[in-house]
Amino acid sequence: MQTAVSPNNDSRWLQRLLLVPFVVFAIIALLMAVKFAFSLHDRFSWLNQAEMTRGVVRQHLIKHVPQRFGMKEKLQLAIYYNDKKGHWHEFVSKSDLTEYNPFATPPQVGERLWLYYLPNTPNQARLAGFNAFWLPVILEGVFLLFSALLGFVPLIYIWLQRRHD
Incomplete structure (x- = not known):
C-alpha cells in the first residue's frame, strides 16, 4: 500500500536539505570568529606586556614531524637574546618563518631578528616579524x-526572499 505524499512536502524537504552547506559554512564562520577574536586578543595583550629586543640566530634545528605518508622535516630556529637586565636567554621558534609565507627565506645562522619577550618570564618569546607575528592572524581573518x-550571505539572501514573498 502506497501513501500519497504531497509534492509540497517533498519540495520543502529538498529546500531545507539544500540549506545544509550554507548552515555548515555559517557555523564554521562562527567558530572562526571566536578563534580570530582570541588570536587578536592574544597578539594585543602580548604587545602590551612584552619588550622588544634583537636576537641572533645561533642554530638551525631540524624537527621531524609525523604525517600521514611519512615524516616531514620542520626547520626551527634557536635564537639567543639579551634582556634588559643583561641576561642571555635562548628561544626556540616554532617555525622558520616560511610556514605561513612560502616566499620567505629562512634566516641564516648569525642573522639578527627582532623578537618580543615577557619581562617577568624572559624565556617566553615570540618572533616580531610580520610573517611570524601577524600573518597567521591575517590568514585566519581571510578564512573567516x-x-x-x-x-551567511546565501542564508540572508534566502531569508530576505522568503520574507519578501
Whole structure:
C-alpha cells in the first residue's frame, strides 16, 4: 500500500536539505570568529606586556614531524637574546618563518631578528616579524571572511526572499 505524499512536502524537504552547506559554512564562520577574536586578543595583550629586543640566530634545528605518508622535516630556529637586565636567554621558534609565507627565506645562522619577550618570564618569546607575528592572524581573518561569505550571505539572501514573498 502506497501513501500519497504531497509534492509540497517533498519540495520543502529538498529546500531545507539544500540549506545544509550554507548552515555548515555559517557555523564554521562562527567558530572562526571566536578563534580570530582570541588570536587578536592574544597578539594585543602580548604587545602590551612584552619588550622588544634583537636576537641572533645561533642554530638551525631540524624537527621531524609525523604525517600521514611519512615524516616531514620542520626547520626551527634557536635564537639567543639579551634582556634588559643583561641576561642571555635562548628561544626556540616554532617555525622558520616560511610556514605561513612560502616566499620567505629562512634566516641564516648569525642573522639578527627582532623578537618580543615577557619581562617577568624572559624565556617566553615570540618572533616580531610580520610573517611570524601577524600573518597567521591575517590568514585566519581571510578564512573567516571566506566562510562567512559562503555561509551567511546565501542564508540572508534566502531569508530576505522568503520574507519578501
